[in-house]
Amino acid sequence: MSAWTDRILQEFPADLSRFWIACDPDDLLLDERILHGLRERGFEVLPFEDPVAFRTEYEERYRAAWDRGEEGTSKALVLQLRGTDLNTLPWDYVRMGRKVSLSLADLFPRLSYGVIRQVDSEHHEALFLAHNKHATQPLGEGATKDFILTHIFRISPYLLGGSEDFWREVLRLHYRGAGLPNLLAKHVAAILNDTPLGDLPIAELLSSKNYTVRAVQDAWGRFLAQYGIQSDRTSNDDSAEALPEVSVPFEHPDVRLITDTMFLEGTLQPVATSSSAADLPDWVRVGVVADPQSFGTLVSEGAKKIAADLPTVEATHRDWVETARRLGEVISRLNGLSTALAEPIQPQVRALQREADERLKDWIVRHYADLSSLPAAKGPVMVHHVPRYLALRRSAGEDRVALLVFDGLAMDQWVQIREHLADSIPSFSSDDSGCFAWLPTLTSVSRQALFSGLKPREFANSIEVTSKEPSLWARFWQDHGLRPSEIYFQKGLKNTGQLIELEEVISRPSTKVVGLVVDMIDEIVHGAMLGKRGIAGQIKAWCETGFVEKLVRLFADHGYQIYLTADHGNVDAEGIGRLNQGAVSEVRGERVRTYRSESLAASVPAEIDAFRFDSAGLPPDFLPVYADTRGAFVPKGDQIVAHGGASVEELIVPFVKITMTRTAT
The missing domain is CATH 3.40.50 (Rossmann fold)
Incomplete structure (x- = not known):
């Protein structure tokens, strides 16, 4: 402690x-x-x-x-x-x-309250120790900012003399997932304004990982042009948020070390090229894909990096969201390889997935019950926080909000769709994060929580169906001051023919919030015969119909801020044996069974590899039994893609803010 x-x-x-x-x-x-x-x-x-x-x-x-x-x-x-x-x-x-x-004012009496309340709670412990040891007298606002920068973020703006120093600190911050609060980022920018670094967008680079990654990705393309390698895509063309052309000192050893890792883990995307520069340094090749074999190496090395850094039982929920994001990048890259290249790497990635799932299971037992109470002001921690977060964003000025729920979308499948959107829409940008679904990761449980803003025990009467979602969505927003005519909900979206009717509704000036269920991914998953690699091929074909980019363009053109998430993900699973219990189980998923009494839940045969975990937010008479590890309640040895369980790929789903410019009319 x-x-x-x-x-x-x-x-x-x-x-x-x-x-x-x-x-x-x-x-x-x-x-x-x-x-x-x-x-x-x-x-x-x-x-x-x-x-x-x-x-x-x-x-x-x-x-x-x-x-x-x-x-x-x-x-x-x-x-x-x-x-x-x-x-x-x-x-x-x-x-x-x-x-x-x-209150923070009482616990940090020698620091400026207006400053420390901007610091995320994950830094309170370190700040408390630094305050008690180093804050010997009351500090004003400016001195408190310098104190926090020095003792918490290990940055002294007065010592950032050159470009190498600045970019090393920027990349170090974001690689650790600890961008500066806006207040501190602006403080650093004010100090550096009259230095050679003053022409850079310092505050944005220090505070926003999304902005920094886009700027570095563009700079990498320009850097490669020195060697005659042209990038097919940059994020700067007609960007929704104009990016200046910054110059990153990639040759510097400290900068090179971090960018190498960002390429391996998928934060930065390597540039595909059909040509190879003879004078290209070896260290640059991690950010260039000149042949399929090099892409396979990239996947293998990325998996090694994640395996060496898996969270422990003492990790935070942020650590697990970041791990899920990194793992999703690697799985997506793996599924994009040819069979010949993928087969040698698959055992390595499967071992990583199993180890991550085992660690997550141990972490869930100790920490999952705490997640539902965590604040959602900076982003939803669980899916039922999403409506509350959107309400806060509306209060902050985002008048029209669209929530796109891709039913069953796993993190790796979002990566695939994101890359398609980035290729198709030059102005596309996404701020990627994630949140936890509800256990069990069933549609009737987690998607109802997502649209209602409620814990499952608060909609116990409808926990086995999804028919109440439109009324739950409407009730939440009416409780937040909107009229029925300002709220819209629609299920079953999957093809471009449905967008004409949708546009008619969302183009009305009166429409303020829209909730949609895009269910193509879930349909693909439930019909999958060739595992998640096969699903990746079907998603590619679906994206090529133009539905996804037309959908997001539609909302952008009508002035909506777009958020995309999922109710649960999906996972490759193997049969561990059927549970032949007749009508004993109330809900029968391939990865979970639910029961209405302790005696029924205890009736699962001992030879079946399953476990009990009762989430605090579930109704007291809704008792899930989960297939262990990556098992499924289907005939032994059968290979399926399923959901309902507690794996990383099922439980931690994307939560994405999409930004893009409107189409000229």
Whole structure:
């Protein structure tokens, strides 16, 4: 346990009270390390967001058991209030609850509160140690910025004297997934404004990984032109966000080391060329694909890099999202190889997938229950956070929002579609991230959560069907102030013929939010005969019909901010034996079975390689049993593509912000 976690947990002595009220304006409790520490002590944290939903959960899961003298779901419940005004709470809560106040201002008294509240919670632990050791007197706003840059991000803008120093730090930041908060990035830009670096878009490069990758990708194309190698594609043509032509010192050893890794893991895309420059240095070849064999080497080396850096049980959810993204890039590249090149590499990648799945399974047991309570202000952590995040984006000025849910889309399949869009639309740009689906990763569970903004226990009556999705989507947005005429929902999109009717609806000035289900991927998956490599070929053919680029162009042309995600992914699986239980199981997926009682869930034969894991957000009478590792409840040895389980490729799905210019009219 860290000093930071101990400092927060000391506010909650065990056995002092069953019901606590934490005034927490900075969401300190909604940090996965804090949540895990509280859970280990028997405390459950429940944010007070919807008074009706909170009371329902409080009465059913906690108070009823406590009144009977039982422990209930947990020993104690902490109501997390995002503020300090207790008058916003029901009187009976205030009367019964033991009050605790937590704030960054109290925990970092010698730093500027306005600055430290911009720092992500993952840095609080390091900042707490640095504050206690090095902050010997109160610091103003500017000095606090310098303090954080020095002690947390290991950057001193006053020492960035040359281009090599600057680009080394920019790439190092983004490779570690730790871009600077906007406030700090602008501070560095102001300091460097009067230096030779002042012509660069410093703030954007330091804060946005997406912007930096696009700029570096363009710079790589121009760098290769020195050797007579022309890039077929750059991201700068008519870009939705104009990129200056920056010069990156790729020859510098520190810069070269990071860019090598970014090419291997798929963050940067190597340039395909039919010609080979005789004087091309060996270190440059990682970013050039002159023949199919070199692409196979790239896949193999990328898999090695990921295998050496798999998250541990103590990792954060961000670590797992980044691993899923990197793995998706490698799998997509593998599926794009010819059979002759892919076959020697497949055992290596399969071993990586199995090891990643085993580690994720161990991590889920300890941390999955904490994810649903994490804040969604900077991006959804789980799929049911997506509507809330979109509502925040509308409040921030994105008046028209489109959510495209590609049913069953795995991370590697998004990579394939993304590359097709980038080739087809010069102005296309995507800011790629990911979020966790709900377990079990079934459409009726996870997709309903995605469109409703609710945990599955909150739609228990419809958890086995999807027919309620339109009304759940409408109810969420009406609760956020929109009229029915401003909300649209449609399922079953898959071909260009359907876009004429869609355009008629989304072109209306009154339409503000659109939720769509694009279900072609799921249909392909359920009919797959040749595994995920075969699916990649079918997705390629589907993309070539022009549907996907016409869909995103349509929304861009009508002024929508486009977000794309999935309800679950899919995975190659092997049969471990059928479960011949008749009507005992309520939901029968190839990777999961669900039951309505403990006795029925326990009826799975012992010789079947399966395991139990009950998610906290599921209804109490909805009990899943999962096929272990990459198994499926089909005849032994059968090879299928399926979903429902807890593998990396099923559980962590893309969450993407798509940006592009409107088509001239």
